[in-house]
Amino acid sequence: MTDFDFAARVERVEPSATLAISNLANELEAEGIDVVDLSVGEPDFDTPANIKEAAKASLDAGDTSYTSSNGVPELREAIAAKLQADGIDCTADNVIVTPGGKQALYEIFHTLIDQGDEVALLDPAWVSYEAQAKMAGADLARVDLSPYGFQLEPALDDLAETVSDDTELLVVNSPSNPTGAVYSDAALEGVRDLAVDHDITVISDEMYQDITYGVEPTSLATFEGMEDRTITVNGFSKAYAMTGWRLGYFCAPEDFVSQAGKIQSHSVSCAVNFVQHAGIEAIRNTDDAVVEMRDAFRERRDMLADLFADHGVDVPVGDGAFYMMLPVDDDDQAWCEGAIEDAHVATVPGSAFGTPGYARISYAASQERLREGVERLADHDYI
Incomplete structure (x- = not known):
């Protein structure tokens, strides 16, 4: 052997x-x-039934071929419209549709991170952040939120002591997996200040954005100074009960999309055609x-x-x-x-x-x- x-x-x-x-x-x-x-x-x-019916109709219409690597234009436009409604300055040209949120993260880490670059995580952090960062060659810096009831705002001083000009990337996940915490605007403003001061790019993982209770989460990219340094990640798995469909996306500045698109095109090629058409239905008609x-x-x-x-x-x-x-x-x-x-x-x-x-x-x-x-x-x- x-x-x-x-x-x-x-x-x-x-x-x-x-x-x-x-x-x-x-x-x-x-x-x-x-x-x-x-x-x-x-x-x-x-x-939901309407999403499944949209997939069936797409199959019957013959949507079984490759799509453009970054995604079906209509879906990218629907995603951009959703993000615009959230206050993010976004067009279809800022969006890449991926086969699930993990693929989105994979492309982001491998577009940004070289061997030895520092990635900062807020613990407890979803297990795949550490794995993705390590596969890209990153060194990790970690901030423990558990002494603060898993909230970020009271831990901003700890974060300030952890990040530096050597920090390439910070990952923020709100609402959080695994804690369910939704970070306050004051916490996100603190992230903004540190990101601007140290020239840090931030992943804002908003996969659970539509699953909140009595609060309205704010997208990090809406804060002044964060438009060009935030990569917003989201998808369809959780809010629409579409885990097995494998459909996610991210929104980023166009120069980043151009580089990340190389990884998409040379790895998975594109997300599944008829699944993307089901995603259009999910965004537009499943509230x-x-x-x-x-x-x-x-x-x-x-x-x-x-x-x-x-x-x-x-x-x-x-x-x-x-x-x-x-x-x-x-x-x-x-x-x-x-x-x-x-x-x-x-x-x-x-x-x-x-x-x-x-x-x-x-x-x-x-x-x-x-x-x-x-x-x-x-x-x-x-x-």
Whole structure:
């Protein structure tokens, strides 16, 4: 058998902890064990019917060929119109449509980052940020938000001490995966000030923008001085329950789009044609379904927080996404492994996000399953 000499970029990266837990849950379920899976960030709703019908109509119309690499013009125009409504100065020429949000991030990191460049992350940070940065050759600088209830505003002094003129890129994710935190305008103004002072490019990952509860998140690119240094990432997976469709996008200055487009054209070529046509329908005609799913997530969030409170556990409650961080033992990896093996409840260790001592709970599950999960954890003395 060939003894491969693996590239350093891949050996720097750990497998996805989220998918590892999910795979373990699948193995137990294959053995006939009922697992309450609260690990994967995937809406439990079906894709709205009008989106599926649009995909079928697109297939029937013969939309099965390659598209222009950056995306179908009509979809890029619809995305630009959405971003303009959010206050971002954007045209279709600023948009690249990608096969999922991860591909968008991959292209951004590999367009900007050279070996040894510094990337700053706000912990707890979604696991793929670290992996993508390392694959691009970056060195990481990290700011821990856990002492501040996962909010950014009180941590601005820490961020100011962390970033410098050597920082190439800062990643901001609001609403946040894994905490659900929505960062205040004052926090984003602080980011703006630091980015301008140190000439830092910022990724604003707004994948959960349409899943918020009682707050309206502000797009970072709308702040003065951020128009030409912000790359806004979003997609269709979460708000429209389209995880398996693999459709995302980013908006950036045209010179950046020109360079990132090289990576798109030489890797994935383009997003799937008929899926892009379904995306047009999603953006233009699916507001009611988005609101319905968001209302359901809010009810689940409130119920889950109450259930933990009934067991004496105070869990920080965010204003967006569908996650919360449950305080657990310092060895959160062992806690999560025990929870799935003993209580058959799947969660993700906080250390995977850079913040030990927590387990991420996804409440993208029915109220019945959430209740069952909490009861099992309590019955096996995990809470």
